Amino acid sequence: MKNNCVEGRSEFNKLNEFSDYLKIIADINRLKILCLLKKGERCVCNINEPLGLRQNLTSHHLKALRDAGLVLTRRDGKWVHYRINTEKLNYLNELYNEIISRQ
Amino acid sequence: MKNNCVEGRSEFNKLNEFSDYLKIIADINRLKILCLLKKGERCVCNINEPLGLRQNLTSHHLKALRDAGLVLTRRDGKWVHYRINTEKLNYLNELYNEIISRQ
DNA sequence: GTGAAATATCAAGCAATATTGATATGATAT
DNA sequence: ATATCATATCAATATTGCTTGATATTTCAC
Helix, strand or coil, X not given: CCCCCCCCHHHHHHHHHHHHHHHHHHCHHHHHHHHHHHCCCEECHHHHHHHXXXXXXXXXXXXXXXXXXXXXXXXXXXEEEEEECHHXXXXXXXXXXXXXXXX | CCCXXXXXXXXXXXXXXXXXXXXXXXXXXXXXXXXXXXXXXEECHHHHHHHCCCXXXXXXXXXXXHHCCCEEEEEECCEEEEEECHHHHHHHHXXXXXXXXXX
């Protein structure tokens, strides 16, 4: 396996996985949501209200974050609480270092 | 100035700057270009050829990277050599840590 | 100068994605 | 069971940005 970005199946997959991750967090609203969640678990209405986003738009972005595995959910009666998926984020941070930061 | 992601002019600007950066590097072709350039300076034809990209498309993405300040150029006769702007990238890596990685 | 090579620019087409408005689902309280 | 609150889904529109083809610019060799 070549250790560069052009050849090698494994590197190719990593780059695409990383690209998908970046596309998810590049959106300014999703970035704001992630920042809120970094402070702790929150229900949807405690996300859209401070950010000034419509409920359905917030729900839509949360779905994108959830589909990407970046957040986890927990239902509590009428409320659904969202939180950062720390393990996944740690893995993707490592990918960031590997692809962008190092050297 | 509040130290969170919702309020505070400075935090707002940082998030937008960070979002713009992520949008630039999220594109798979620009990501591949950055990976090539991490190995050292390259002229345009030594970028599009290994990546299998058309010349004008490569040029277009290089312009995006240059406009974002992520790469620097040096003309050498008919050739234009591109290289990573290390200072800028270091700054943005720090921003990544600040906004995403830490805690 | 003329021609050729390397790179850049531009406009048009197209695809992906964000946003909106309306509506549906799921849970609780009465 | 009905009403209400919290959240999710869907279809339509709007927007953004990638890609392409054609053409322009810059530099060098002759």
